[in-house]
Amino acid sequence: xxxxxxxxxxxxxxxxxxxxxxxxxxxxxxxxxxxxxxxxxxxxxxxxxxxxxxxxxxxxxxxxxxxxxxxxxxxxxxxxxxxxxxxxxxxxxxxxxxxxxxxxxxxxxxxxxxxxxxxxxxxxxxxxxxxxxxxxxxxxxxxxxxxxxxxxxxxxxxxxxxxxxxxxxxxxxxxxxxxxxxxxxxxxxxxxxxxxxxxxxxxxxxxxxxxxxxxxxxxxxxxxxxxxxxxxxxxxxxxxxxxxxxxxxxxxxxxxxxxxxxxxxxxxxxxxxxxxxxxxxxxxxxxxxxxxxxxxxxxxxxxxxxxxxxxxxxxxxxxxxxxxxxxxxxxxxxxxxxxxxxxxxxxxxxxxxxxxxxxxxxxxxxxxxxx
Amino acid sequence: xxxxxxxxxxxxxxxxxxxxxxxxxxxxxxxxxxxxxxxxxxxxxxxxxxxxxxxxxxxxxxxxxxxxxxxxxxxxxxxxxxxxxxxxxxxxxxxxxxxxxxxxxxxxxxxxxxxxxxxxxxxxxxxxxxxxxxxxxxxxxxxxxxxxxxxxxxxxxxxxxxxxxxxxxxxxxxxxxxxxxxxxxxxxxxxxxxxxxxxxxxxxxxxxxxxxxxxxxxxxxxxxxxxxxxxxxxxxxxxxxxxxxxxxxxxxxxxxxxxxxxxxxxxxxxxxxxxxxxxxxxxxxxxxxxxxxxxxxxxxxxxxxxxxxxxxxxxxxxxxxxxxxxxxxxxxxxxxxxxxxxxxxxxxxxxxxxxxxxxxxxxxxxxxxxx
Numbered sequence: 001x002x003x004x005x006x007x008x009x010x011x012x013x014x015x016x017x018x019x020x021x022x023x024x025x026x027x028x029x030x031x032x033x034x035x036x037x038x039x040x041x042x043x044x045x046x047x048x049x050x051x052x053x054x055x056x057x058x059x060x061x062x063x064x065x066x067x068x069x070x071x072x073x074x075x076x077x078x079x080x081x082x083x084x085x086x087x088x089x090x091x092x093x094x095x096x097x098x099x100x101x102x103x104x105x106x107x108x109x110x111x112x113x114x115x116x117x118x119x120x121x122x123x124x125x126x127x128x129x130x131x132x133x134x135x136x137x138x139x140x141x142x143x144x145x146x147x148x149x150x151x152x153x154x155x156x157x158x159x160x161x162x163x164x165x166x167x168x169x170x171x172x173x174x175x176x177x178x179x180x181x182x183x184x185x186x187x188x189x190x191x192x193x194x195x196x197x198x199x200x201x202x203x204x205x206x207x208x209x210x211x212x213x214x215x216x217x218x219x220x221x222x223x224x225x226x227x228x229x230x231x232x233x234x235x236x237x238x239x240x241x242x243x244x245x246x247x248x249x250x251x252x253x254x255x256x257x258x259x260x261x262x263x264x265x266x267x268x269x270x271x272x273x274x275x276x277x278x279x280x281x282x283x284x285x286x287x288x289x290x291x292x293x294x295x296x297x298x299x300x301x302x303x304x305x306x307x308x309x310x311x312x313x314x315x316x317x318x319x320x321x322x323x324x325x326x327x328x329x330x331x332x333x334x335x336x337x338x339x340x341x342x343x344x345x346x347x348x349x350x351x352x353x354x355x356x357x358x359x360x361x362x363x364x365x366x367x368x369x370x371x
Numbered sequence: 372x373x374x375x376x377x378x379x380x381x382x383x384x385x386x387x388x389x390x391x392x393x394x395x396x397x398x399x400x401x402x403x404x405x406x407x408x409x410x411x412x413x414x415x416x417x418x419x420x421x422x423x424x425x426x427x428x429x430x431x432x433x434x435x436x437x438x439x440x441x442x443x444x445x446x447x448x449x450x451x452x453x454x455x456x457x458x459x460x461x462x463x464x465x466x467x468x469x470x471x472x473x474x475x476x477x478x479x480x481x482x483x484x485x486x487x488x489x490x491x492x493x494x495x496x497x498x499x500x501x502x503x504x505x506x507x508x509x510x511x512x513x514x515x516x517x518x519x520x521x522x523x524x525x526x527x528x529x530x531x532x533x534x535x536x537x538x539x540x541x542x543x544x545x546x547x548x549x550x551x552x553x554x555x556x557x558x559x560x561x562x563x564x565x566x567x568x569x570x571x572x573x574x575x576x577x578x579x580x581x582x583x584x585x586x587x588x589x590x591x592x593x594x595x596x597x598x599x600x601x602x603x604x605x606x607x608x609x610x611x612x613x614x615x616x617x618x619x620x621x622x623x624x625x626x627x628x629x630x631x632x633x634x635x636x637x638x639x640x641x642x643x644x645x646x647x648x649x650x651x652x653x654x655x656x657x658x659x660x661x662x663x664x665x666x667x668x669x670x671x672x673x674x675x676x677x678x679x680x681x682x683x684x685x686x687x688x689x690x691x692x693x694x695x696x697x698x699x700x701x702x703x704x705x706x707x708x709x710x711x712x713x714x715x716x717x718x719x720x721x722x723x724x725x726x727x728x729x730x731x732x733x734x735x736x737x738x739x740x741x742x
Binding site: 004005006007008009011013015016017018019024025026027028029033034036038039042045048065066067068069070072101103104105193201203223224225226227246247248249250251253254256257259260266325331 | 390475619621
C-alpha cells in the first residue's frame with residue numbers, strides 16, 4: 001500500500017479548517033507517556049489555555065478525547081438522568097442531534113422548533129420553559145453549522161437561569177470565531193470542536209462545566225451511562241493533584257496540537273480573532289453580492305465563520321462543488337437535511353478567515369458559475 | 372505560552388509505544404475534508420489494512436474515533452441491551468472495566484474471577500455459561516495489559532459459540548503483537564487500540580464485528596444508548612457506497628497516521644511481527660534473570676509485549692521508575708490496582724520490540740538497582 005499523500009486543499013467548508021504549519025509540527029512531535037510529568041504539565045497548560053479561550057474560570061474545563069459529537073454526548077450523559085425533561089431548541093441539524101441524545105438517555109425532549117436558518121426564538125424558548133416547570137436544562141446551538149445562523153447565547157443562558165434550568169450550549173463552531181463569554185453569560189455546560197475556529201486537527205472536543213453543572217453532576221442519583229465519557233472518572237485523570245489516576249490513554253499527539261493551536265489563538269487575542277472573522281465575512285458578503293449570490297440567513301443572525309449561500313435557480317449543487325475541488329482545490333460545504341441542494345456553506349474559520357481565502361473562493365466560484 | 376517540546380523518551384510502559392518517524396510524518400500531512408473523495412479512498416484502504424491485521428473478512432471493520440476504552444464501549448453498547456446477561460471474565464483491571472460497561476447498560480454481568488496474573492480459566496468460564504443459559508455474550512481480555520497474562524482467545528471464542536453466546540474480545544494489547552485470527556477463531560466482536568503494538572499515536576480504536584454480531588445489532592429492540600458510538604450510524608459514514616453520510620467529523624490526521632502504521636505492519640508481515648515480539652521477549656527474560664529479576668506471570672501465559680516484573684523485596688517502586696525516566700529517558704509502567712507497588716510493567720510493543728530497546732532497559736534497570 002503506497003503512503004497516502006493528501007492533496008493541498010483550501011478547506012472552506014463547515015470544518016475541518018486548515019491546520020497551521022506550527023500546529024502540524026506540534027502534532028508530529030514524538031509521543032511521550034500520558035502519565036509522564038512533562039505531559040501532565042502540558043495538560044495543565046492546555047486547561048489554562050482552554051479557560052482563556054472560553055473566558056471562564058471553570059475548573060472543569062478539559063478536552064474530551066473524541067470529536068465534537070462526543071463533547072455533546074458528554075454534556076448530556078453527565079447532566080441529564082432518565083426521566084428528566086430537557087427543552088431542546090432546534091433550528092438546524094444539530095438541535096436534532098441534541099434531541100437524539102436526550103431520547104437515548106431515557107429523558108424527555110421538549111422541542112422548540114424554528115425554521116432552518118432562523119436563530120432560536122427567545123419567546124418560544126421562554127414559553128417552553130414556562131410550560132415545563134422543573135425542566136432540567138435548556139439546550140441550544142450557539143452557531144448552527146448546518147445553516148449559518150447565530151442564536152443569542154447570552155439571552156438563552158439567562159433565560160435558563162431564570163427558570164432554574166441548566167444551559168447546555170453547543171459552541172462547536174462558535175468558539176474563537178464569534179463573541180462567547182462563558183462566565184459573563186452564565187453558560188452552565190458548553191462544548192466545542194477542535195477543527196473549526198481553533199484550526200486544530202479534527203478529533204477533540206473541549207468542554208467546560210460551571211459550578212451549577214458540577215453540583216448537578218455530584219447530585220446524580222444514577223451512574224453516568226457512558227463509562228468513557230463519565231466526567232467524574234475523566235477528572236481524576238485531568239484534575240488530580242500530583243499523581244493522576246489512569247482513566248483512558250489520552251490522545252497524546254492530538255493534545256500537543258491543541259496546545260499549540262490554543263497558544264496561537266491566545267497570541268492573537270480573542271477579541272482580535274472575533275474582529276478578524278467579522279471583517280473577512282464582510283469581504284465575502286460584498287464579493288458574493290458582486291457576483292450575484294445571496295446569503296441564506298438574515299443579516300442580523302449571520303455567522304461570520306459559516307456563510308450559507310443560496311444556490312441560484314437552475315444551478316446544480318454537486319457539479320459546482322466538484323469543480324471547485326477538482327480545478328481549484330477548494331472545498332466548500334453542501335447543505336444538510338432540508339437544505340441539501342439549496343445552499344452552499346462557505347466556512348471562514350480560524351486560519352482560513354483571511355482575505356486571500358475569501359478572494360480565492362470568490363474567484364473560483366465566479367469562474368465556475370460563469371461556465 | 373512557549374511551544375511544548377516533549378522530551379525524547381523510550382516508551383517501554385503499557386502503551387503508548389513510540390511512533391515511527393514515517394507515521395509521525397503521515398500524521399503531520401495537511402488536513403483535508405472528511406468527505407473529500409481522496410479521503411474516502413484512504414478510508415477504504417484503511418479498512419482493508421485493518422481487515423488484514425485482524426485476519427478477517429468482516430465488512431464491519433473500522434477505527435472508532437476515540438481511544439480503546441471507547442472501542443470497548445462500542446462493542447458493549449451496540450450488542451448488549453438492558454436485561455441481557457453477559458459472562459465477564461476478569462483476571463486483571465480491564466475485565467473490571469467490562470463489568471462497568473455491562474452494569475451501565477442496565478444488563479447483568481456474571482463474573483468469572485481469576486487471580487491477577489492468571490489466564491482466564493476455561494472450566495470456570497464454561498461453568499458460568501452453563502449456569503446462565505441464554506447469556507448474550509462471553510467477554511474477556513486476550514492480553515491483560517494490567518498483568519501481562521495471555522488468555523486462550525481461540526478456546527474462549529469456541530466456548531462462546533458452543534453456548535450460543537457472542538464473544539467480545541479485548542485485543543487492545545494483542546493486535547499485531549501475538550497470534551490473533553479473528554475469522555479462524557470465530558471472534559464475534561473485537562476491539563483494539565492504536566497506541567500499543569500498532570505503534571500509531573494514541574486515540575483510535577479499531578473494532579471488527581462478524582456476521583453474528585451484525586445480526587445481533589440489526590435485531591436490537593432498543594436504540595443504542597450512545598449516539599456517538601452507534602455503529603448503525605457510524606457505518607453510514609464508513610461503509611456507504613459512493614456518497615458517505617455525515618455522522619461525526621472523522622479525526623483526519625489521526626487516520627493518516629493509522630493508515631501508515633498499518634501499512635508498516637503489513638510490510639513486515641503479521642507472522643513476522645509476532646515472531647519478533649516473541650524473540651525480543653526472550654531476550655528480555657534472559658536479561659532480567661541475569662540481573663536477578665523475576666517475571667510475575669507463569670511462562671505458559673506470558674505476553675511477549677507486556678512483561679510484568681516482580682519488584683524485589685525492599686525496593687520501592689516509584690523512585691526506580693522516576694530514575695529510569697529522569698536519568699535514562701525510559702518509561703516503564705507501574706502496577707495497577709492490587710499490583711501497585713508489586714510489579715513493574717515493561718512493554719515491548721510494536722516499534723519498541725527490538726534488541727536495542729531490550730538492552731537499554733536492562734542496562735538502565737541494573738544500573739538503578741545497583742545503587
